[in-house]
Amino acid sequence: MADMNNDITLFNELIEILLNEEKKNPVADRIEANKLYASLDLSLNESPMVDDEFKTALRDVVISTPKTATNLFFNQLFGGRQSKAVLGDLLAVMLNNSMYTYKVAGPQVGIEQEIIRKSCELIGYGPQSNGTFPTGGSMSNYMALVMARDAKDPACRSKGMTKPMVIYTSKESHYSNAKNTSFTGIGKDNIRYIEADETGRMIPEKLEATVIEDIKNGFVPTYVNATAGTTVLGAFDPIDKLADITEKYDMWLHVDGAYCGSVIFSEAYKHLLKGVERSNSFSYNAHKMLGTPLTCSIILVNDKKHLHNSFSNDADYLYQTDGDDFNLGKTSFQCGRRNDALKFWTLWKSVGTSGLTQIVNQQFELANVARNYVKNHPDYTLYSFEDSISICFNYKNIDPTTLCTVLYEHQVTVVGFGSFKEDTFVRLVTVNANNTTQDILHFFKVLETFVEENPSVFETKDEAINI
Numbered sequence: 001m002a003d004m005n006n007d008i009t010l011f012n013e014l015i016e017i018l019l020n021e022e023k024k025n026p027v028a029d030r031i032e033a034n035k036l037y038a039s040l041d042l043s044l045n046e047s048p049m050v051d052d053e054f055k056t057a058l059r060d061v062v063i064s065t066p067k068t069a070t071n072l073f074f075n076q077l078f079g080g081r082q083s084k085a086v087l088g089d090l091l092a093v094m095l096n097n098s099m100y101t102y103k104v105a106g107p108q109v110g111i112e113q114e115i116i117r118k119s120c121e122l123i124g125y126g127p128q129s130n131g132t133f134p135t136g137g138s139m140s141n142y143m144a145l146v147m148a149r150d151a152k153d154p155a156c157r158s159k160g161m162t163k164p165m166v167i168y169t170s171k172e173s174h175y176s177n178a179k180n181t182s183f184t185g186i187g188k189d190n191i192r193y194i195e196a197d198e199t200g201r202m203i204p205e206k207l208e209a210t211v212i213e214d215i216k217n218g219f220v221p222t223y224v225n226a227t228a229g230t231t232v233l234g235a236f237d238p239i240d241k242l243a244d245i246t247e248k249y250d251m252w253l254h255v256d257g258a259y260c261g262s263v264i265f266s267e268a269y270k271h272l273l274k275g276v277e278r279s280n281s282f283s284y285n286a287h288k289m290l291g292t293p294l295t296c297s298i299i300l301v302n303d304k305k306h307l308h309n310s311f312s313n314d315a316d317y318l319y320q321t322d323g324d325d326f327n328l329g330k331t332s333f334q335c336g337r338r339n340d341a342l343k344f345w346t347l348w349k350s351v352g353t354s355g356l357t358q359i360v361n362q363q364f365e366l367a368n369v370a371r372n373y374v375k376n377h378p379d380y381t382l383y384s385f386e387d388s389i390s391i392c393f394n395y396k397n398i399d400p401t402t403l404c405t406v407l408y409e410h411q412v413t414v415v416g417f418g419s420f421k422e423d424t425f426v427r428l429v430t431v432n433a434n435n436t437t438q439d440i441l442h443f444f445k446v447l448e449t450f451v452e453e454n455p456s457v458f459e460t461k462d463e464a465i466n467i
């Protein structure tokens with residue numbers, strides 16, 4: 001007991017240090033990987049470390065860890081920190097339940113089910129729908145693909161693959177699709193990458209043409225992965241048109257909304273998911289747009305029998321008893337399962353659905369600020385499109401890979417780059433809803449100032465050609 005209290009006190013001290021540090025140095029000093037062990041005492045030793053030394057070691061690690069919650073972190077599809085969600089996650093750690101049975105998780109099961117039920121309602125899934133919290137977006141996609149495979153050929157759960165299945169996804173979709181196709185036994189060679197249009201959306205006509213060709217060649221079209229928020233451009237595949245095709249050819253339609261599926265909370269932007277109620281499964285990551293701690297991924301299934309058929313160890317799903325509704329282990333991939341629901345619930349409960357709407361809308365507003373800035377400043381070239389929270393641009397012909405690397409190495413700001421078709425560019429992600437317009441303008445300012453003050457670090461592409 002005394003130990004616990006001391007450790008909570010220490011925790012609070014460390015968090016105060018961290019929060020101050022985040023204000024003072026929004027980008028942590030970079031430690032080169034080959035100097036890591038020389039810079040920090042990470043060694044594990046025979047004898048225990050005593051209090052003061054231990055505290056110092058922890059403080060050093062905390063301070064030197066890359067900071068993902070500050071106003072200069074734009075590198076990933078997550079960022080920032082919703083404090084009510086942090087509160088929930090800290091409670092989840094203390095409670096330390098496992099989500100497989102009602103006996104050991106009690107009301108936490110109800111919390112998870114409430115989030116799932118509300119989410120299903122928001123996307124227009126009916127009373128047969130349900131879902132679960134996988135370990136992340138990649139796992140959500142994996143579970144969707146397993147259900148699609150088993151729906152197409154129930155015998156494959158016991159006999160293994162017997163049909164030459166093929167699956168379809170856009171070239172711009174997440175790389176987990178490739179991994180998952182190999183894990184499920186379908187095989188990576190049996191993915192058809194469908195071309196995207198100029199704004200990064202899968203082209204339905206190309207999909208249908210490929211499906212027809214595959215059927216002609218004896219393949220079994222099984223699954224279409226639509227993306228709601230592609231990794232680079234943040235584009236939304238046209239779900240309604242894809243659903244026309246999956247219904248016509250009897251394929252599973254999964255909507256991967258890991259990045260931007262949270263638009264379900266926004267009246268202004270949920271039209272980007274038009275047709276989602278026709279999908280077989282839909283997933284979204286609350287740890288991306290909604291700012292909960294990692295990880296918090298939800299997969300919803302239009303007909304819950306598929307969850308049971310693929311993930312329950314019992315015989316085929318017949319009917320669901322009340323007991324099963326509260327014994328979530330029957331529909332999950334893992335056995336022991338972390339409580340990822342509570343952090344989302346504390347956030348949702350405390351700000352209300354209207355608060356989640358604001359979190360989502362704020363990101364689109366910040367994206368507009370960034371896009372307008374880029375459009376109105378001649379030194380910039382814009383590559384991205386409306387209705388996206390990924391703003392892709394180049395600055396003064398500077399090679400984007402060099403620019404991002406140098407900004408990171410000099411602790412100016414952490415931002416990444418991406419490519420679409422022929423172009424490579426800087427990708428600014430306005431996923432941190434705690435940021436303000438000022439923070440976005442500040443980002444451009446620090447970038448421009450750094451380039452101006454360090455001309456020797458950069459040579460433009462043009463110059464490189466001239467030399």
Ligand SMILES: *Cc1c(COP(=O)(O)O)cnc(C)c1O
Pocket residue numbers: 077135136137138139141173174176227228229230231256257258259285295297
């Ligand atoms: C982030 C992302 C994933 C993967 O989610 P993880 O939680 O990182 O596994 C899958 N698909 C898309 C579109 C994503 O943006």
